[in-house]
Amino acid sequence: MTIATLEPKVESASGKSVSIMRALVYRTSGNGPGKPSWEDQPHPTIQHKEDAIVRITMTTICGTDLHILKGDLPAVTDGRILGHEGIGVIEKIGADVTRFKVGDKVIISCVTACLKCDFCRKGMLSHCRNGGWILGNLINGTQAEYVRIPYADGSLYPFPKDGDEEAMVMLSDALPTGFECGVLNGNVKPGDTVAIVGAGPVGLAVLLTAQFYSPAEIIVIDVDDNRLGIAKKFGATKLVNSSDGKAAENIMKLTGGEGVDVAIEAVGMPATFDICQAIVGAGGRLANVGVHGKPVTLHLEKLWDRNIALTTRLVDTVTLPMLLKVVLSGKVEPAKLITHRFKLNDILKAYETFGNAAKEHALKVVLTNS
Ligand SMILES: NC(=O)c1ccc[n+]([C@@H]2O[C@H](COP(=O)([O-])OP(=O)(O)OC[C@H]3O[C@@H](n4cnc5c(N)ncnc54)[C@H](O)[C@@H]3O)[C@@H](O)[C@H]2O)c1
Numbered sequence: 001m002t003i004a005t006l007e008p009k010v011e012s013a014s015g016k017s018v019s020i021m022r023a024l025v026y027r028t029s030g031n032g033p034g035k036p037s038w039e040d041q042p043h044p045t046i047q048h049k050e051d052a053i054v055r056i057t058m059t060t061i062c063g064t065d066l067h068i069l070k071g072d073l074p075a076v077t078d079g080r081i082l083g084h085e086g087i088g089v090i091e092k093i094g095a096d097v098t099r100f101k102v103g104d105k106v107i108i109s110c111v112t113a114c115l116k117c118d119f120c121r122k123g124m125l126s127h128c129r130n131g132g133w134i135l136g137n138l139i140n141g142t143q144a145e146y147v148r149i150p151y152a153d154g155s156l157y158p159f160p161k162d163g164d165e166e167a168m169v170m171l172s173d174a175l176p177t178g179f180e181c182g183v184l185n186g187n188v189k190p191g192d193t194v195a196i197v198g199a200g201p202v203g204l205a206v207l208l209t210a211q212f213y214s215p216a217e218i219i220v221i222d223v224d225d226n227r228l229g230i231a232k233k234f235g236a237t238k239l240v241n242s243s244d245g246k247a248a249e250n251i252m253k254l255t256g257g258e259g260v261d262v263a264i265e266a267v268g269m270p271a272t273f274d275i276c277q278a279i280v281g282a283g284g285r286l287a288n289v290g291v292h293g294k295p296v297t298l299h300l301e302k303l304w305d306r307n308i309a310l311t312t313r314l315v316d317t318v319t320l321p322m323l324l325k326v327v328l329s330g331k332v333e334p335a336k337l338i339t340h341r342f343k344l345n346d347i348l349k350a351y352e353t354f355g356n357a358a359k360e361h362a363l364k365v366v367l368t369n370s
């Protein structure tokens with residue numbers, strides 16, 4: 001008997017009975033802000049031969065989900081099940097999936113990859129012509145009891161034998177995002193002075209993985225003293241609270257007027273992008289990680305002669321297998337970023353906690369579904 005047959009069934013409009021599950025749905029009356037809602041939804045089914053249906057055992061909430069609720073990502077429409085991170089067990093599999101079987105435990109990448117298109121073949125999985133970042137965005141996501149994963153062979157990774165779920169769930173998105181969009185794109189080098197604006201899970205993932213390259217200074221900037229304190233424990237050499245609006249000035253002072261070699265934006269707001277523009281030194285790199293819903297002003301009148309590079313990136317998760325080895329070795333401990341644990345059916349409380357992170361002293365929140 002499959003687990004699906006144990007699910008409650010309801011009559012659909014066509015009169016056919018469909019299994020239902022519980023899921024976190026984005027509800028909005030149009031373009032603009034919306035609300036999370038915990039609802040009954042149809043149990044996902046195999047639609048293509050490369051699909052897998054995964055029973056979620058752990059999922060989490062990303063800063064990007066907060067941007068969706070704010071209305072920053074208009075492509076996400078009313079009724080979408082959110083979530084693009086998770087661990088689970090394969091419940092059903094399409095006929096053409098070759099790398100996995102029913103019962104396998106898997107890490108779900110936030111990026112869906114067909115592995116066959118031109119973008120996939122050059123390693124830019126985020127722009128896969130048949131996938132990319134679609135989970136919890138253009139198709140239903142992982143903040144649910146079950147999720148359909150298209151192109152399972154390219155979008156799932158085997159859960160390692162001795163893996164810890166709380167560490168492994170950070171490989172779905174946060175850790176590869178910090179590393180690929182921040183550290184690799186920012187070209188962090190030994191001896192560099194690095195500034196990370198935003199000490200959320202993604203900014204802290206930048207902090208953890210920047211240390212692979214032994215930068216001399218890592219300055220972390222946030223408005224939340226609790227998160228700054230955690231950054232200090234994870235290796236930040238200097239902390240700047242930017243709530244007084246003087247972050248750029250303070251960082252210029254800290255660097256003797258030189259600015260930083262690498263400025264990494266991990267918030268997604270004009271004000272924080274502006275800090276990065278103001279502090280990047282000659283020959284420096286500005287790596288944007290944050291999801292932006294509003295335009296920023298690019299100050300070329302100040303930057304044109306500074307020999308800087310500006311990068312943007314949607315995470316590809318191509319470094320997930322490498323980061324998995326580092327995490328298993330114990331050299332990086334991303335599970336330490338988890339501050340709150342909830343049952344999946346308490347996800348609305350989890351959203352409140354993550355959305356009021358400063359008040360709740362929250363960092364990464366995880367949801368379990370056992
Ligand atoms: N490029 C990608 O592929 C990708 C992938 C995942 C997440 N993201 C983005 O990365 C960003 C961070 O994600 P997260 O999960 O850490 O989010 P988060 O919301 O937990 O963290 C954002 C942090 O920014 C801080 N902040 C807010 N205003 C500030 C200001 N004025 N000055 C300094 N700090 C300020 C907050 O206190 C918080 O600590 C988000 O924009 C998210 O959408 C991008």
Ligand SMILES: [Zn+2]
Pocket residue numbers: 062063064065084110173174
């Ligand atoms: Zn994310």
Ligand SMILES: [Zn+2]
Pocket residue numbers: 113114115116117118119120121127128129130131
């Ligand atoms: Zn592809």
